[in-house]
Amino acid sequence: MTVEAEADAPRAPVAVNLVLDRSASMRGAPMAAAVEAALLLVERAGPKDYLGLLAFDGVPEQLAPLRIMDSEARAQLVERLSALKTGQGTALHEAVDSGAAAIRRLFVPGARPKMLVLTDGEPSVGPRALAEFRTLGATVAESGISLHALGLGRHYLPEILEALTGPSGTGFTHVDDAEGLPLATAALVAELFGEVGTYGRIFVRPTGFSELLCRHRYPARSEVDALSVGLGSLSHAFARRALFTGRLESADWSLGVTTTWMENGDTRRVTVPVQRALPDSPEGRLIRAVGVELDLVAAESASWKALLRRNPPAAEQALVTAESALRELFELGVDEVPPRRHEERLVDLRRAVERKGAELPALLVRRARAEDARTGLSIVQHLPAPSKAGR
Incomplete structure (x- = not known):
């Protein structure tokens, strides 16, 4: 979504x-x-x-x-x-x-x-x-x-x-x-x-699923027949993205999706049409890329935490997972999920793992955790281009 x-x-x-x-x-x-x-x-x-x-x-x-x-x-x-x-x-x-x-x-x-x-x-x-x-x-x-x-x-x-x-x-x-x-x-x-709406929320009503999970860190709760996920405020140029995964129990499945938000004190409600996308279609590749990026950032954060616990084997294993996800992002080639924003951090992490955490750079640990928090929320930021003096 x-x-x-x-x-x-x-x-x-x-x-x-x-x-x-x-x-x-x-x-x-x-x-x-x-x-x-x-x-x-x-x-x-x-x-x-x-x-x-x-x-x-x-x-x-x-x-x-x-x-x-x-x-x-x-x-x-x-x-x-x-x-x-x-x-x-x-x-x-x-x-x-x-x-x-x-x-x-x-x-x-x-x-x-x-x-x-x-x-x-x-x-x-x-x-x-x-x-x-x-x-x-x-x-x-x-x-x-x-x-x-x-x-x-x-x-x-x-x-x-x-x-x-x-x-x-x-x-x-x-x-x-x-x-x-x-x-x-x-x-x-x-x-x-840029806020135009507050208290944005998605309601997903599935049939044919034995379970449904929201992978992003938005606050979520079960509401009788739906999974309800709070998006927070909606602002210009800030897309809110929520990835759902589920386990099918029948080949005949469907999803009903409704969004609500507050606009100038009034509650707005819209039923969202659900489009089925093939894995290799542009929409399908975007969905796959969002999932891969979540895997990458989670593995990167796990690797830094393992180094902090002085557990180099676990750090190496998590780093391999993150590097594999990065390669997959490059192969998918989805513009909305650019892999190069992760490349430099993984290079820094590889150096730290090879040193087995000796003189661990605290700045990079904190930066990785911050990236984990922001990507987990999938807030897509459209930043202004830097001036020539700031390049």
Whole structure:
């Protein structure tokens, strides 16, 4: 299933609280890049959008309340961003909790509240256990807030960002260094400010199957006669893709598919016609490529984790699986699932496996886990072409 917004669909207003890390490790280029990224949000916001700013080190502080983006509010937000100074400590849990509380106090009809967290550090103040962040992520999502995150550099913990964003169905983005932050933010801004529908959901009613599985990490549940899969929000230029696999118990099978979403406060429901595709048709090759990419990224992540556990044989086995999947992607040659975006990472992984994990590059481990989270959600990003100076 591929669900995407129509190009001319009107977008809804948004209410975004930006939660910005200003711990000591952000000093210098990271902070400058983070401020530049935040200013992009201010620039992109429309006259019906609401923005706020919470900065945190050892203590979170709501520097600018969520306000509609008139000229006065824009000027205040720019001023607060320009005056940001770094401090000590990283109270990530309290910052997310406080940022969500600020959003819950605001109600904007027709707009789904959102939070964008940008951090480069491991939590050092307050709760640090992964289970506590899972609980917090679930609480934020249950309150109706969509949480997005950017992890910068080599110190943040991808498991924590995945725990925070997973319940919202958004995933998180990894950026190697400050230079890559503006481009990553541009993609997130396009998603945040391109929303045309909220609470998108697919209902699949199968006959002739003994089981049906959604392979993506969207939240799913059984609903009497259907498998229901939540897609989160639908935005311009961001296709939401969900791959289903099943076990047939009869040759006579069928699928009934319905999608629903909220548009300006109204529930829209559309029955989707199901098209059967042969494996070697263009549609069939795309479906196969999506499945192969999921296998590749899962194997890559498993290999890195095996190296972290000091288990080189398991790492080698998982890497062989990932390399085989990469070869299959090249053979399929599907433009929508380009294999070259995985090639460099697998080369780095091969070097690490051959060294049996000696001097394991933490940055690459984190990047692989971030890729696992994003590809698992199958968010297809159409990034703007880089300028000549940035090539």
